[in-house]
Amino acid sequence: MVATTEVVFQRPESFTDVHTHYCPGCTHGVAHRLIAEVVDEMGLREKTIGVAPVGCSVFAYRYFDMDFVEAAHGRAPAMATGIKRVLPENTVFTYQGDGDLASIGMAEIMHAAARGENITVIFINNAIYGMTGGQMAPTTLPGMKTTSSPLGRDVEMTGYPIRMAEILSTLDGASYIVRRSLHNAANIRKSKKAIRLAFEAQERGLGFSMVELLSTCPTNLKITPQEALEFVAEEMVPVFPLGDYKVSSVLESLKV
Amino acid sequence: MAKELLKGNHAFAEAAVRAGVEAFYGYPITPSTEFLEYMSRRLPELGRAFVQAESEVSAINMVYGAACTGKRVMTASSSPGVSLMMEGISYIAGTEVPAVVVNVMRGGPGLGNIAPSQGDYYQMVKGGGHGDYFPIVLAPASVQEAVDYISLAFDLADKYRALVHVIVDGNMGQMMEPAELPPMKELPKTVPDWAVSGAKGRDANNLTSIYIDPEEEEITNLRLLKRWKEIEKNEVIYDEYEVKDAEILVIGFGTAGRVASSAVREAREEGIKAGILRPITLAPFPQARLLELTEKVKRILVVEMNSGMMLDDVMKIVQGRVPIEFYGRMGGMTPLPDELLDEIRRVAANQDPVSDDPRDEWIVRMDKLLTGEK
Numbered sequence: 001m002v003a004t005t006e007v008v009f010q011r012p013e014s015f016t017d018v019h020t021h022y023c024p025g026c027t028h029g030v031a032h033r034l035i036a037e038v039v040d041e042m043g044l045r046e047k048t049i050g051v052a053p054v055g056c057s058v059f060a061y062r063y064f065d066m067d068f069v070e071a072a073h074g075r076a077p078a079m080a081t082g083i084k085r086v087l088p089e090n091t092v093f094t095y096q097g098d099g100d101l102a103s104i105g106m107a108e109i110m111h112a113a114a115r116g117e118n119i120t121v122i123f124i125n126n127a128i129y130g131m132t133g134g135q136m137a138p139t140t141l142p143g144m145k146t147t148s149s150p151l152g153r154d155v156e157m158t159g160y161p162i163r164m165a166e167i168l169s170t171l172d173g174a175s176y177i178v179r180r181s182l183h184n185a186a187n188i189r190k191s192k193k194a195i196r197l198a199f200e201a202q203e204r205g206l207g208f209s210m211v212e213l214l215s216t217c218p219t220n221l222k223i224t225p226q227e228a229l230e231f232v233a234e235e236m237v238p239v240f241p242l243g244d245y246k247v248s249s250v251l252e253s254l255k256v
Numbered sequence: 257m258a259k260e261l262l263k264g265n266h267a268f269a270e271a272a273v274r275a276g277v278e279a280f281y282g283y284p285i286t287p288s289t290e291f292l293e294y295m296s297r298r299l300p301e302l303g304r305a306f307v308q309a310e311s312e313v314s315a316i317n318m319v320y321g322a323a324c325t326g327k328r329v330m331t332a333s334s335s336p337g338v339s340l341m342m343e344g345i346s347y348i349a350g351t352e353v354p355a356v357v358v359n360v361m362r363g364g365p366g367l368g369n370i371a372p373s374q375g376d377y378y379q380m381v382k383g384g385g386h387g388d389y390f391p392i393v394l395a396p397a398s399v400q401e402a403v404d405y406i407s408l409a410f411d412l413a414d415k416y417r418a419l420v421h422v423i424v425d426g427n428m429g430q431m432m433e434p435a436e437l438p439p440m441k442e443l444p445k446t447v448p449d450w451a452v453s454g455a456k457g458r459d460a461n462n463l464t465s466i467y468i469d470p471e472e473e474e475i476t477n478l479r480l481l482k483r484w485k486e487i488e489k490n491e492v493i494y495d496e497y498e499v500k501d502a503e504i505l506v507i508g509f510g511t512a513g514r515v516a517s518s519a520v521r522e523a524r525e526e527g528i529k530a531g532i533l534r535p536i537t538l539a540p541f542p543q544a545r546l547l548e549l550t551e552k553v554k555r556i557l558v559v560e561m562n563s564g565m566m567l568d569d570v571m572k573i574v575q576g577r578v579p580i581e582f583y584g585r586m587g588g589m590t591p592l593p594d595e596l597l598d599e600i601r602r603v604a605a606n607q608d609p610v611s612d613d614p615r616d617e618w619i620v621r622m623d624k625l626l627t628g629e630k
Contacts, residue, residue, distance in 0.1 A: 047454035051321070052464075061462045067452035069324045070464035072347050075317035078309065082321025082329070083452070085305035086279050090454050108317070111310035 012036035014045045016065045025218040025225025027182040028056060031124060032063055034192045035095070038199055039066070048091040049083055051076040053105075055097035056130035074105025077112035080119045091202060093120040099129045102138040102162050109168070116173030116207035120198045123164060126215040127236060134220030138162045141239055146220075161239055165212045169245035175206035177246040181214035183232040187242070196256045197247075206248045214240055259434040264399050264424070265290035267435050268332070268358060271403040273298055275410045276441045277356075278327040279305035281318035283337060286370040287426035288360035291332035312337040316344030316357075323353035324463045326451030328410050332358035334426075335376050336367065338384075345419060346385030350465030352480070354413035356406070358422045360429035363588030371588025372426035374510060377565035380421045381539045388477045390484040391419045392491065393539040397514040399433040405536065407438055412491060416483055417450075423538070425561060427511045427590060487540055494542040495534040498524055502531030504604050505549055507570055508559035509535050511590060516559045519596035528604045538566065543573050556580045557603045559596060561589070564615050571614075581606070582614040583621075 011017065014036035022028045039045050045066050052060040054073035061068030071079040076094035084092040101109050101123050112119065128146055129135040135148040139161045143152040169177040176198050180191040191213055198209035214236050216228035223231065262270075269291045272280070280295040292308065299306040305322070309315035315331050322329035333341060338359045348355050361376045363369040378384075381393050392412050396402040402424055409420040447453050452461050467473035497517055499505065504523075508516040513534035523530040533549060535542050550556070556578055558567045564582050571580055583599045585591045611617065623629070 046456035049452045049454060058466060059468075061464065064460075065455070066460050067455050068460065068462045068464075069321065069452055070351075070462070070466055072317060072320075072343055075314070075320075075344070078314040078317035079321035079324075081307060081314075082279065082281060082318030082323075083325055085307060085318075086322045086325050086327050086329070087453065107310050108314050111314065115307070 012040045014039045014065055016063055018062060020063055021059060022056065023219040025216060025228055026056070027126075027213075027215040028124065030182050030188060031122065031213055031215065032060065034188070034195050035093070035122060036064060037192065038196045041196070042199055042203070044091045044199065047089065048093070049087070051080045051083070051092065051094040053094065053096040053100040055100050057095055057097060057124065058131065060095050074100050074103070075108055076100065077105065077108040077117065077119070077121065081112055081115070081117050084117060084119050088118070091199065093122060093199070095122045096124065097130065098123070098125045098127065098137045098139040102164050109164070110171070113168045113171045113174045113208045113210070116175070118202055118205055118207055120202045121208070121210040122195065123210055123212040124215045125164070125212055125240065126217040127161070128217050128220050130217050130220055139240070141235055163240060165210070165245045168210055174208045174210070174246050175248040176201040176209035176251055178244045179212040179214070179240060179242050181232055181237060181242055183214065183216070183229040193256060197251050197254065200254060200256065201248060201251055204250060206250055212240070214242070259436045261432055262399060262435050263290060263430070263432050264402065265360065265429045266294045267399050267437070268402050268406055269294040269298065270437055271406040272330055272356070272410070273302070274438050274440045275407040276328045276443050277304070277330050277410070278443065279322040279329040280331065281307045281309050281315045281322070281329070282331045282333060283309050283312045283315050285334045285337040287362055287372070287429045288332050288334040288337070288358070290429070291358065291360070312340035313343065316341035319355050320344050320348050320351070320353070323348055323355040324351070324452050326448040326453070328414070330356040330358065332360065334360045335362050335364050335373070338376065338379065342379075342385040346387055346389065347465050349385065349389035349391065349419050349480075350387060351463050352417045353463065354417050354419075356409045356413055356420050356422065358406070358424070361423060361425045369588045370426065372511060372561065372590055373586070373588050374425055374512060374561040374565075375586065376423065377538070377560070377562055380423050389419070389480055390487070391421050391539060392416070392487060393421045393423060393537065395423050395509040395536060395538050396428070397510050397534060399428065399431070400435040401536070402428060403435050403437060416487055418483070418487070423510070425511050491537060492540050492542050492544070493536040494545055495536060497532050499531035499533060499549055501529055502549075502552070503529040503554045504531070504600060505553040505556045506530060506532040506559060506600065507535070507546070507556060507566070508532065509538060509566060512559045512561045515591055515593055516596050518593040519600055522593065522597050523600045523604070526601075528600060530600050530604070541569055541573070546570065546573050550574050550577050553578060555603055555606070557599060558582050558614075559591065559599070560584045561591070562586060564618075567614065579610040580614050581610055582618045584618065
């Protein structure tokens, strides 16, 4: 008998062979992996340019084995625009958190979408600032305690969470705007399919695409990883409903 | 090529096109707007990139992105717009990617006005953005000179992977003058090995300004400083006129320098031994030449369209070897040749010592000028 082995699971080619700096239970690693798998499956690695944000994923470029630049806080869509306009044949994506995209970078994301910039945006919404240590984000839920809303987010004083997928879906330049979640296996599979469609939109020149991914930050929520996943399912999903907010008709018929 | 009558902002833009600029990202602001308008038609016609961004913040970050691809890229703006760009300018400097920024300066601070000024000297020459970095700063004084030096700006940016500022004032952006444009350069067919273009058949390129380990940041800071010392050694440019036997040395850049040159010519006709040193690179400053001239002259007159910013650099270099006097107009006011001729006459006749800050005497004269008092 000859023993045979079959590889059924390995690092995506688009990943570097290094450990990430992410906290235990953080879903950045899952989101990174889904992107890398999609890039591999579509054969895009050698023409992809990623744009990393400021936030916990500031070092995202270390984990992807592809060309990457590192943007200023919130400016990733502008930087991606600058790149895509001179290299229209390349695949360009940004990876941004909620502080980056929905607070300091609100102008850049809105106008990139309005221009129909042919880029893909992966938006990590975990309802809190991670890197600076758990401050209130534009997506922080009403009543939620953070280090800068220690008594709980008071909507009378600080307003309400911003729903980016809904807002961006109103813009004619957007081709694919959806919200998914990373809180369990079924939703992770759906998230991957959405990321695939977002990149497909770009490859087809359909214009701006964004996948919002509800994510966890157990460290700053001061709960266990398991509790953080439950927080997403039970607290975040009701405020940020999962679903397709805009899907170009070209993509509706696409089987991936 | 023949000379054509060209509007400053249009000529600068076409000069950039012919130097091989492949992308322009900007936001309208007076008195630089015609630069953007010109590019909005010209670049798409050539199949090159143009975006009117939602803000100067976004525009400079688009420039930053394109600069990372190794292609020639630029923006043009005016003082308040350039203030907004300072974030991206610092990132460009920190990532060591080449880019050209044109500042058509106007009166300030704040909203100020739209009249010509040189009030952004500190901001452009001394950095402006956060952190340790050294931009190259070119200050042409005519439409023709700006056309020539915009081309050079791209060459210097590429040569040193550096940020190059071209600063002119609203006069130069708005005026029409005869100038000769250079021939169209062919675009390069290869990209620099450091640029991002997709990691095909090579290791991935990462371009970033983050050095989380302070030791690595310090190494980067030192590398930037050493590169700057090379630039200081190799790239100083200045113009001078009638300095050979000059006793009064006038120093001015851009429009102030150009008006002062006319005043120097008239002073010579009156027998006053005046000459002018006009720095074209404000950074690196023509320090060695100024020191040589300091040995020969009796008095220095610094002329600017600000409150005496280059003056500080001149004083630092001259170190009290000869008395320095100052004449500035501010707020968007441009000095006239007769006004500067009067100053040269006054300085030529003045034997008095000058106080530690030459602005002190100037402020007294300015008060009289503005109140009409004799």
